[in-house]
Amino acid sequence: xxxxxxxxxxxxxxxxxxxxxxxxxxxxxxxxxxxxxxxxxxxxxxxxxxxxxxxxxxxxxxxxxxxxxxxxxxxxxxxxxxxxxxxxxxxxxxxxxxxxxxxxxxxxxxxxxxxxxxxxxxxxxxxxxxxxxxxxxxxxxxxxxxxxxxxxxxxxxxxxxxxxxxxxxxxxxxxxxxxxxxxxxxxxxxxxxxxxxxxxxxxxxxxxxxxxxxxxxxxxxxxxxxxxxxxxxxxxxxxxxxxxxxxxxxxxxxxxxxxxxxxxxxxxxxxxxxxxxxxxxxxxxxxxxxxxxxxxxxxxxxxxxxxxxxxxxxxxxxxxxxxxxxxxxxxxxxxxxxxxxxxxxxxxxxxxxxxxxxxxxxxxxxxxxxxxxxx
Amino acid sequence: xxxxxxxxxxxxxxxxxxxxxxxxxxxxxxxxxxxxxxxxxxxxxxxxxxxxxxxxxxxxxxxxxxxxxxxxxxxxxxxxxxxxxxxxxxxxxxxxxxxxxxxxxxxxxxxxxxxxxxxxxxxxxxxxxxxxxxxxxxxxxxxxxxxxxxxxxxxxxxxxxxxxxxxxxxxxxxxxxxxxxxxxxxxxxxxxxxxxxxxxxxxxxxxxxxxxxxxxxxxxxxxxxxxxxxxxxxxxxxxxxxxxxxxxxxxxxxxxxxxxxxxxxxxxxxxxxxxxxxxxxxxxxxxxxxxxxxxxxxxxxxxxxxxxxxxxxxxxxxxxxxxxxxxxxxxxxxxxxxxxxxxxxxxxxxxxxxxxxxxxxxxxxxxxxxxxxxx
Numbered sequence: 001x002x003x004x005x006x007x008x009x010x011x012x013x014x015x016x017x018x019x020x021x022x023x024x025x026x027x028x029x030x031x032x033x034x035x036x037x038x039x040x041x042x043x044x045x046x047x048x049x050x051x052x053x054x055x056x057x058x059x060x061x062x063x064x065x066x067x068x069x070x071x072x073x074x075x076x077x078x079x080x081x082x083x084x085x086x087x088x089x090x091x092x093x094x095x096x097x098x099x100x101x102x103x104x105x106x107x108x109x110x111x112x113x114x115x116x117x118x119x120x121x122x123x124x125x126x127x128x129x130x131x132x133x134x135x136x137x138x139x140x141x142x143x144x145x146x147x148x149x150x151x152x153x154x155x156x157x158x159x160x161x162x163x164x165x166x167x168x169x170x171x172x173x174x175x176x177x178x179x180x181x182x183x184x185x186x187x188x189x190x191x192x193x194x195x196x197x198x199x200x201x202x203x204x205x206x207x208x209x210x211x212x213x214x215x216x217x218x219x220x221x222x223x224x225x226x227x228x229x230x231x232x233x234x235x236x237x238x239x240x241x242x243x244x245x246x247x248x249x250x251x252x253x254x255x256x257x258x259x260x261x262x263x264x265x266x267x268x269x270x271x272x273x274x275x276x277x278x279x280x281x282x283x284x285x286x287x288x289x290x291x292x293x294x295x296x297x298x299x300x301x302x303x304x305x306x307x308x309x310x311x312x313x314x315x316x317x318x319x320x321x322x323x324x325x326x327x328x329x330x331x332x333x334x335x336x337x338x339x340x341x342x343x344x345x346x347x348x349x350x351x352x353x354x355x356x357x358x359x360x361x362x363x364x365x366x367x368x369x370x371x372x373x374x375x
Numbered sequence: 376x377x378x379x380x381x382x383x384x385x386x387x388x389x390x391x392x393x394x395x396x397x398x399x400x401x402x403x404x405x406x407x408x409x410x411x412x413x414x415x416x417x418x419x420x421x422x423x424x425x426x427x428x429x430x431x432x433x434x435x436x437x438x439x440x441x442x443x444x445x446x447x448x449x450x451x452x453x454x455x456x457x458x459x460x461x462x463x464x465x466x467x468x469x470x471x472x473x474x475x476x477x478x479x480x481x482x483x484x485x486x487x488x489x490x491x492x493x494x495x496x497x498x499x500x501x502x503x504x505x506x507x508x509x510x511x512x513x514x515x516x517x518x519x520x521x522x523x524x525x526x527x528x529x530x531x532x533x534x535x536x537x538x539x540x541x542x543x544x545x546x547x548x549x550x551x552x553x554x555x556x557x558x559x560x561x562x563x564x565x566x567x568x569x570x571x572x573x574x575x576x577x578x579x580x581x582x583x584x585x586x587x588x589x590x591x592x593x594x595x596x597x598x599x600x601x602x603x604x605x606x607x608x609x610x611x612x613x614x615x616x617x618x619x620x621x622x623x624x625x626x627x628x629x630x631x632x633x634x635x636x637x638x639x640x641x642x643x644x645x646x647x648x649x650x651x652x653x654x655x656x657x658x659x660x661x662x663x664x665x666x667x668x669x670x671x672x673x674x675x676x677x678x679x680x681x682x683x684x685x686x687x688x689x690x691x692x693x694x695x696x697x698x699x700x701x702x703x704x705x706x707x708x709x710x711x712x713x714x715x716x717x718x719x720x721x722x723x724x725x726x727x728x729x730x731x732x733x734x735x736x737x738x739x740x741x742x743x744x745x746x747x748x749x750x
Contacts, residue, residue, distance in 0.1 A: 147620060147622060148622065150525035150526070150527070151525070151526065152525070152643070156642070156643040158645075161652075161654065228654050228655060230654070238625070238652070238654065240652050241643045242643055242644065242645040242646070243632060243635055243636065243639070243643045243644060243645065243646045243648075243649070244626065244632055244646060244647070244648060244649025244650070244651075244652070245522060245624060245626060245632050245636065245643070245649065246624065246625045246626055246652045247522060247523065247622055247623070247624050247625070248622065248623045248624075248625055249620060249621065249622050249623075250613070250621045250622070250623055251619065251620060251621055257618060257619055257620050260618055261618065261620065264618070266527075267531070268527070268531040268616045268617055268618045268620070269617065269618060270533075270617040270618065271617070271618045271619060272619070273618075273619060274618070274619025274620065275619070276619075277536075277613070277615050277619070277621045279536065279603050279605070279613065279662035280603060280662045280663060280664055282662070283660070283661045283662040283663070284659035284660060284661045284662075285658070285659060285660040285661075286658045286659045286660075287654035287655045287657070287658040287659075288655060288658070289655055
């Protein structure tokens with residue numbers, strides 16, 4: 001068995017540290033060849049000591065005696081010859097260039113950076129085609145869909161149904177939502193994740209990003225991608241086929257499986273990372289409609305996806321900026337949607353044909369939010 | 376596209392009539408080449424008029440001007456040169472010979488006659504191997520498992536979890552079960568089926584037969600096949616893989632999909648037979664442990680499966696005979712398990728190496744039940 005080299009972009013974050021735990025259990029199949037982090041030099045140094053990668057990069061610093069520094073280290077790590085698989089777990093728009101470079105270099109990209117597809121879906125598809133790269137999702141919903149599709153052709157898929165936990169505010173009234181605090185938003189009922197994605201789960205912006213991601217990953221039109229609230233987060237998504245059959249992938253919420261599956265796809269290897277499935281303990285599994293009017297970020301994001309061009313990038317950038325303001329205590333929960341809606345209106349027809357156009361739209365959206373919020 | 380010839384053994388029963396409804400929607404892909412029925416000559420004649428098969432057989436009669444008669448018509452229909460797929464929907468032990476003959480003739484057998492595998496699992500496997508025949512399950516649980524496995528190798532499967540509706544007596548106390556009538560037993564909560572299988576669902580004998588069937592179909596040892604009660608009958612079964620991931624197949628209870636899938640496997644074709652999947656309308660999905668002590672037929676059957684040899688055939692034959700007595704009003708609900716247990720004790724080590732040995736064990740078991748019940 002050949003051991004495959006893995007680069008982890010974002011190795012000190014939630015996905016990165018989970019991935020290293022998974023890789024540590026499978027050292028005969030995979031070896032860590034590159035690690036990059038944004039700011040956490042202490043943890044990065046410890047990871048370097050344990051996994052002995054041939055490349056270490058730190059984005060936030062400009063100089064370091066042994067590591068590569070600055071944002072360029074991401075692309076460098078993603079394209080090294082001894083790297084077979086790039087786990088892109090960078091948070092936000094910064095991950096796009098590394099995804100494109102890795103695909104153009106013919107790597108498998110295990111994609112936890114959904115912004116790559118949201119911002120540059122067509123560019124990513126082009127890069128995968130021209131470079132013979134391979135894009136495998138790490139999001140639990142998209143991993144579930146990939147597992148359900150299991151190699152069947154696109155023509156057999158009728159509909160995708162993404163599940164959403166509903167976040168901490170699932171059962172809050174509209175009035176209560178007006179008083180939601182940061183602490184409330186960070187109290188996710190089923191998933192332990194980073195702060196930005198946890199807020200996105202509370203607004204349902206995360207589900208909008210996932211719908212756009214699913215559209216590009218599986219080439220399914222938006223009117224065949226539905227979302228259903230599933231408070232237990234045990235069913236990770238459904239695929240409906242043309243004969244009416246529905247497959248679902250299930251399990252206790254854990255990112256270990258989607259990460260492992262992205263590494264081993266289409267094969268599966270024995271692993272102990274996921275607790276034994278016990279349907280009785282997990283019963284009941286409930287499903288509710290999304291309260292779209294009370295959580296406007298879902299429809300805003302999907303509408304941006306349908307609009308195409310740079311609109312999804314505008315949605316994503318405006319959301320990133322607004323969430324940063326919310327995390328910093330500068331705006332209230334409801335302001336996130338208000339600000340994003342304004343940014344989308346201001347740039348409703350931004351072109352998205354090139355990486356430069358997308359990055360320009362991204363920058364404009366961020367500026368718009370800054371100005372509007374007065375921060 | 377080549378149209379494939381389909382023989383339906385048991386065309387006037389519940390599965391048979393459903394299959395003809397499915398085939399009627401897909402006349403460009405399939406044509407009915409043979410129909411056989413047990414006794415219902417009127418419906419068989421009507422089916423002949425609509426589908427114009429080249430062969431019609433009636434098991435219960437000895438003579439008919441245009442049709443083949445007697446039990447031999449099953450094997451004849453199953454091996455005709457213009458037959459590509461044999462849907463074996465014969466009820467009970469009578470289906471085994473036709474399954475073996477069809478597989479030896481290199482046909483695809485869409486198997487609704489689970490007794491074929493329960494009685495002669497090894498013989499069926501041998502016949503498929505030597506004749507290059509193909510065995511595709513039609514039971515909803517096994518179809519679900521096949522759909523979840525989707526071509527992945529056996530080595531990636533850790534466990535099968537079959538779902539059971541629990542039948543009409545799921546929430547009856549042990550005391551209430553002592554008073555259960557035939558009318559109670561025939562009141563199945565989620566599935567419309569024939570009378571024999573409906574009683575088997577009430578005793579859970581059906582689930583024991585399905586465990587044995589799954590053992591032979593998917594080559595999974597008995598200690599890796601579990602059963603969970605799922606009152607809604609929406610999840611048709613689960614497959615747990617070695618990496619801990621679980622896939623499930625779901626849908627409103629309907630045999631149209633498993634029948635269609637057995638015809639088109641591994642492909643899927645667009646079909647309207649299954650209502651659109653709506654997880655909100657189907658919520659909640661509940662799972663409960665099986666009350667094994669109160670429904671002893673499950674453990675009796677699985678123990679017979681583990682014992683091997685002709686024990687599963689004894690279990691099946693004793694159950695068929697006991698259920699016939701129950702349907703005829705001669706014994707009470709609880710007597711079914713008592714009689715079957717006695718038959719298994721009397722023939723605990725019956726050999727099962729050959730078809731003759733199995734048929735002898737089958738006949739002995741039936742005789743044992745007759746004598747014991749005094750009927």
